[in-house]
Amino acid sequence: MKKLLLPLFTLVLLVASSSLMAQCSLCTKTAQQLGEGPATGLNNGILYLAFMPLAIIAFLGIRWWRSTRGEA
Template sequence: MKKIGPLLMILLCSVQAMAQCSLCTKTAQQLGEGPAKGLNSGILYLALTPLLIIGILGFRWWRSNREQ
């Protein structure tokens, strides 16, 4: 797991994901390419924190149950 963790983080960070709904995408594209990419990056950044917290809590729960 120690070898897979950093590799997985690098893979997830290098993938370009689209985080916008279709309405937000249409609105952002009307503003231009730069603001659309900025909005998408902001959405991904804001989504990363709660997902990271849930992942850490889930891993700790799994690890504690596995040891018992």
């Protein structure tokens, strides 16, 4: 059951993150002037750039947690 919980939680977060708005107020004002298409692209780019460092930190955290538990 525990092995299924982490992938399921990750999947739920990935599905939910597609509807998030990641723009700051200044980016929102600029994107509104450009139109709907560029605003969506800007929002997706912000989410993509935020995801990569968090994924790396999660990977390192999981490796550290497994090594302290004695699993390899």
